[in-house]
Amino acid sequence: MRFTKIPAPDFDLEKTLGSGQVFHWQKIGDGFVGAIGDLAVWVKQQGGFLVVRCGATPQPTQRRALPRMIADYFALDHPLAEICDSFPKDRVMNAARDFCRGLRIIRQPKWECLATFICSSMKQVAHIRQISLALRKRFGEQRKIGNQLVCSFPPAHRLAQASEKELLECKLGYRGKNLRATARLVSSGQADIEMWSALSDAELRKQLCALPGVGPKIANCVMLFAYERLRAFPIDVWIERVLRRHYFSRRKRMTPQRLRQFTENYFGEHGGYAQQYLFHHARVASRIQRRARSDAPYP
DNA sequence: CTCCAGGGATGAT
DNA sequence: ATCATCCATGGA
Numbered sequence: 001m002r003f004t005k006i007p008a009p010d011f012d013l014e015k016t017l018g019s020g021q022v023f024h025w026q027k028i029g030d031g032f033v034g035a036i037g038d039l040a041v042w043v044k045q046q047g048g049f050l051v052v053r054c055g056a057t058p059q060p061t062q063r064r065a066l067p068r069m070i071a072d073y074f075a076l077d078h079p080l081a082e083i084c085d086s087f088p089k090d091r092v093m094n095a096a097r098d099f100c101r102g103l104r105i106i107r108q109p110k111w112e113c114l115a116t117f118i119c120s121s122m123k124q125v126a127h128i129r130q131i132s133l134a135l136r137k138r139f140g141e142q143r144k145i146g147n148q149l150v151c152s153f154p155p156a157h158r159l160a161q162a163s164e165k166e167l168l169e170c171k172l173g174y175r176g177k178n179l180r181a182t183a184r185l186v187s188s189g190q191a192d193i194e195m196w197s198a199l200s201d202a203e204l205r206k207q208l209c210a211l212p213g214v215g216p217k218i219a220n221c222v223m224l225f226a227y228e229r230l231r232a233f234p235i236d237v238w239i240e241r242v243l244r245r246h247y248f249s250r251r252k253r254m255t256p257q258r259l260r261q262f263t264e265n266y267f268g269e270h271g272g273y274a275q276q277y278l279f280h281h282a283r284v285a286s287r288i289q290r291r292a293r294s295d296a297p298y299p
Numbered sequence: 300c301t302c303c304a305g306g307g308a309t310g311a312t
Numbered sequence: 313a314t315c316a317t318c319c320a321t322g323g324a
Binding site for chain 3: 120121123124174175213214217236
């Protein structure tokens with residue numbers, strides 16, 4: 001089995017895969033195992049390089065294309081220094097930017113991203129991981145990488161014909177109906193999610209929000225993680241907490257509407273990156289604080 | 300406008 | 313060992 005070494009400057013694999021944008025990668029030792037589209041991949045960071053091994057007997061053409069595939073998936077071409085420099089220079093943003101050095105917004109396959117985020121509603125990251133893995137295991141195709149098994153994400157037409165019972169067994173709860181309904185729209189071509197790449201941000205958001213189980217938050221996630229709309233700024237409870245606490249601590253009357261307007265203006269052309277950095281920093285910081293509190297409840 | 304659905308990891312006690 | 317909290321969309 002061959003290893004491929006790919007230059008990956010200004011990149012942090014662990015932060016990128018652990019920041020709640022993608023849910024199926026599993027940490028194995030000092031590397032990660034997952035799938036990029038249909039290809040099973042093992043990847044590990046070694047300084048400014050990625051060491052990569054791909055699944056069983058890839059075609060020679062596929063093996064030659066591997067470095068480009070990897071670089072494209074992890075968005076190694078994003079000008080990260082420029083992007084970070086475009087962030088507003090306030091205290092909270094500066095801290096998040098320093099903390100998240102090397103975190104990149106990856107390029108996910110559209111259907112996989114859309115379907116996974118439909119499953120994410122009202123769920124925490126740990127649950128979304130379980131659902132994603134369950135869907136892959138039951139409906140996806142199994143691949144072998146070393147002694148690990150990895151499953152690809154099932155195509156829309158496969159989930160469109162899944163029974164409600166099967167979906168419930170993947171712990172989808174009431175999201176099962178939405179996932180299947182959207183899978184049917186996508187597999188029938190009625191919703192041509194590949195063609196939507198050509199739409200403006202506003203048009204794309206409108207199309208996404210018309211799908212069952214997709215509201216403004218999930219639409220923004222899909223725009224950011226699958227359509228490379230780096231302005232899209234998903235507002236979940238974590239981000240809302242950060243905004244209210246650090247940007248509007250004194251103001252009472254900040255409706256969700258006004259928060260949204262603020263984020264669109266304030267964070268600029270790479271607002272999605274800014275959001276991801278604030279999100280990841282807030283989550284890790286809260287884990288650390290909680291731990292500190294429970295170690296010494298009464299200081 | 301409010302209320303609710305469905306559920307498992309994780310935290311609090 | 314129990315008990316509470318987390319989470320976003322859509323329908324009543």
